[in-house]
Amino acid sequence: MSSAIKVLLAEDQGMMRGALSLLLNLEDDIEVVAQVAAGDEIVAAALAARPDVALLDIELPGRSGLDAAAELRERLPECKVLILTTFGRPGYLRRAMEAGARGFLVKDGPVEDLAAAIRRVLDGHRVIDPALAAAALSTGPSPLTPREQDVLNAAADGATVADIAARVHLSESTVRNHLSSAIGKTGTRNRTEAVRTARHNGWL
Amino acid sequence: MSSAIKVLLAEDQGMMRGALSLLLNLEDDIEVVAQVAAGDEIVAAALAARPDVALLDIELPGRSGLDAAAELRERLPECKVLILTTFGRPGYLRRAMEAGARGFLVKDGPVEDLAAAIRRVLDGHRVIDPALAAAALSTGPSPLTPREQDVLNAAADGATVADIAARVHLSESTVRNHLSSAIGKTGTRNRTEAVRTARHNGWL
DNA sequence: ACCCGGGCAGGACAAATGTCACTGGCGGAA
DNA sequence: TTCCGCCAGTGACATTTGTCCTGCCCGGGT
Numbered sequence: 001m002s003s004a005i006k007v008l009l010a011e012d013q014g015m016m017r018g019a020l021s022l023l024l025n026l027e028d029d030i031e032v033v034a035q036v037a038a039g040d041e042i043v044a045a046a047l048a049a050r051p052d053v054a055l056l057d058i059e060l061p062g063r064s065g066l067d068a069a070a071e072l073r074e075r076l077p078e079c080k081v082l083i084l085t086t087f088g089r090p091g092y093l094r095r096a097m098e099a100g101a102r103g104f105l106v107k108d109g110p111v112e113d114l115a116a117a118i119r120r121v122l123d124g125h126r127v128i129d130p131a132l133a134a135a136a137l138s139t140g141p142s143p144l145t146p147r148e149q150d151v152l153n154a155a156a157d158g159a160t161v162a163d164i165a166a167r168v169h170l171s172e173s174t175v176r177n178h179l180s181s182a183i184g185k186t187g188t189r190n191r192t193e194a195v196r197t198a199r200h201n202g203w204l
Numbered sequence: 205m206s207s208a209i210k211v212l213l214a215e216d217q218g219m220m221r222g223a224l225s226l227l228l229n230l231e232d233d234i235e236v237v238a239q240v241a242a243g244d245e246i247v248a249a250a251l252a253a254r255p256d257v258a259l260l261d262i263e264l265p266g267r268s269g270l271d272a273a274a275e276l277r278e279r280l281p282e283c284k285v286l287i288l289t290t291f292g293r294p295g296y297l298r299r300a301m302e303a304g305a306r307g308f309l310v311k312d313g314p315v316e317d318l319a320a321a322i323r324r325v326l327d328g329h330r331v332i333d334p335a336l337a338a339a340a341l342s343t344g345p346s347p348l349t350p351r352e353q354d355v356l357n358a359a360a361d362g363a364t365v366a367d368i369a370a371r372v373h374l375s376e377s378t379v380r381n382h383l384s385s386a387i388g389k390t391g392t393r394n395r396t397e398a399v400r401t402a403r404h405n406g407w408l
Numbered sequence: 409a410c411c412c413g414g415g416c417a418g419g420a421c422a423a424a425t426g427t428c429a430c431t432g433g434c435g436g437a438a
Numbered sequence: 439t440t441c442c443g444c445c446a447g448t449g450a451c452a453t454t455t456g457t458c459c460t461g462c463c464c465g466g467g468t
Contacts, residue, residue: 158396192362
């Protein structure tokens with residue numbers, strides 16, 4: 001093989017990262033040329049290593065993999081992005097596509113899928129679980145406005161209205177209104193349930 | 205090698221399970237003789253395959269790995285249990301030790317640790333991250349009574365007092381009392397925070 | 409025998425939460 | 439321009455939540 005496929009691997013869990021890296025290197029047409037554990041290291045590492053494919057987790061410390069994917073499209077368009085995530089949330093898939101990702105894998109499927117997906121993506125194909133795609137389409141895009149997302153995020157760990165207001169720099173009244181609106185849009189009964197379903201749909 | 209170390213692997217995430225399995229099988233003194241994805245399949249698989257070491261995740265569908273570990277000690281005492289978990293919660297470590305586990309690994313560390321830990325555990329040693337052990341000791345055991353844990357669990361997804369009362373078969377008054385008590389013991393301000401810190405400490 | 413912790417339950421009360429109506433500013437689309 | 443959605447804020451209101459106090463039952467330990 002004159003030129004192996006160069007892969008960048010972004011994954012925070014050490015054991016997972018190490019195992020995937022070893023595994024991919026066993027394939028004789030794939031070479032892991034960079035590994036990072038944090039989202040804010042992705043772009044710099046990619047610019048240095050010039051991978052053909054970037055294999056990105058979404059939930060990473062420092063910066064979301066989706067975020068990094070969007071910047072990669074600008075700065076290194078020849079690098080194809082393949083998202084590899086624990087959760088097949090409809091909103092994640094939608095945002096991944098909007099960020100220019102070429103494929104979307106969940107960490108459930110068999111490992112064999114991984115190398116195959118990398119090759120298919122490099123060939124210009126898209127790799128998406130059909131069931132997941134259907135779910136994403138049926139769920140529709142997020143109904144939450146940016147502020148509502150902010151407030152829900154701030155409310156996620158049990159903060160009081162006063163806490164949230166301080167964190168987001170809003171009046172308590174406004175926070176209450178945004179929370180109420182988010183509860184309404186998610187069809188739930190309180191902020192905790194609202195956070196739950198928003199998370200479940202990948203809206204946060 | 206006349207007799208390789210026989211390992212049972214319990215892990216719900218398909219990609220992780222596959223990768224670890226392949227990886228361990230690369231070691232010429234280790235053989236993965238059984239793989240399960242659910243907690244309630246562990247004991248049956250172990251009785252059938254008679255592994256030397258059981259590598260168990262904690263958070264599994266069907267049944268907790270800690271639970272299964274306790275039963276394994278009864279039914280297959282010659283099989284050493286090694287816990288492999290995402291979260292190094294103090295309470296998890298404590299419960300793992302009480303369930304008779306011989307080792308406790310978090311999925312962060314390097315993959316190389318894994319095979320080494322398996323060999324050490326088989327040799328009769330215990331494998332525990334010293335920092336984690338210190339945290340477990342300093343945090344102390346769970347202050348929550350069984351009922352308080354039930355109620356917190358039922359409250360975790362945003363259920364109202366009425367919902368919880370119905371789920372746990374208690375009066376609303378009693379639920380409020382248990383919640384208030386749990387909030388006090390965790391040093392928090394509301395049920396959401398109480399659930400958070402109880403989870404964080406591995407008390408649920 | 410006693411006390412004590414856990415469990416269960418009810419009532420009363422203050423505080424936090426969720427809802428609603430209404431105001432106004434802003435920017436984009438028709 | 440007018441309309442509409444998002445944003446920000448206020449005030450009033452009903453509901454929920456959290457706290458505290460009371461009482462009772464039980465089982466284990468001293």
